[in-house]
Amino acid sequence: MADCAFCAVVAGEHDVYVLREDDATLAFLDENPARKGHTVVIPKTHREELLGGNAGGAAVFDAVDAVAADLRRALDPDGFSVFYTSGSMVGSIRHGHVHVVPREAGDDVSLALERSALDHDAAADLAARIRDAEH
Template identity: 40%
Template sequence: MADCVFCSIVAEDSPAYRLYEDERTLAFLDIEPATRGHTLVVPKTHYETTTDMPESLAGRVFKTVHRVSDALESVYQLDGFALVQENGVTANQDVPVPHAHIHIIPRYGDDDALDLGWSGERVDETTQQEIAATVRDELASDA
């Protein structure tokens, strides 16, 4: 996609601190990191959301996420890391970056002050059962 910054990075038309790439994926440092080592993993082919991607490509993206996360844990002795993936503007997917991507956000104990913050409330059992049945039915119809 001509106006996609991530496609421009993939094509090496825009600069990025590349960490890893293979024939289908690219991992590079986030330009506005939440914590030290904050990395983005993208498919090299443009897809707006993860559900737009073929399953095989989504698997490759997560294989790269696994590999890079492991390296970050090893190099920085992380206390953990968060994986964040947002689909669509309502889910906070950046409006100027409509390209599927996974954030790997290293966590450094209490020192990083990162708040991924959502506050949830327990849902009653009837609602949970209804949601589970509806989604299971959809999954079964796709099989």
Template identity: 40%
Template sequence: MADCIFCGIVAGDIPATKVAEDERTVAFMDINPATRGHALVIPKRHATDLLEISPEDLAACAQMAQRVAQKAKDALGADGVNLINSCGPDAWQTVFHFHLHVIPRYKGDPLKLPWVPGPGDMDEIKAAGEALAA
């Protein structure tokens, strides 16, 4: 879809700090992170939300999210991980291309869900992305 920011990332028209990719999915760093290492997993094929995504793409996204979550623990020292999907505006969905938030959690971090997205430190986002991609 021409006006979808995540489709632009898939197409390579919009820059992103990618941490993993396979034939069905892309994982990249969230530029409004809730915690260090917050990544998003999306299907390459556009689907508006959880109710529209194909079962095959949903399974591929879940598997990629599991891999990214493991990397968050291994590479960033996360103590836990939240996996979040928002389906519809009333559930806090703001980008209408299905995505899973992979949010590393750290003992004592102050994050309360839902978080209020705000711009992150781009150098820190890049460094965490490089650690997850390694």
């Protein structure tokens, strides 16, 4: 897709440090890493959405799992933060991608979510609505 930075990476028009590649996906070090080993995993075919039964999404999340295993062997982190954003919330790059960030206890990475107690009546209604929407 024209003007897509990640499509340019796939086309070889922008140099990156590739960690893993297969027919469907590419994983490379983030140019502005939050932590050592911060990796971006993308589908090679331009798509904005990776969730919802999208075949490309399954390949990306399989690659995320493989990259995490590679990072674990190479860096021995305490854990990982893995995140993906879709829709209008994604930001400037509209090519679906997943961030894999190796973590260490006490690091300065913050991915905090404001949380509240679950309303059980509302949750029961929501769960039924989602189950009914399956088909």
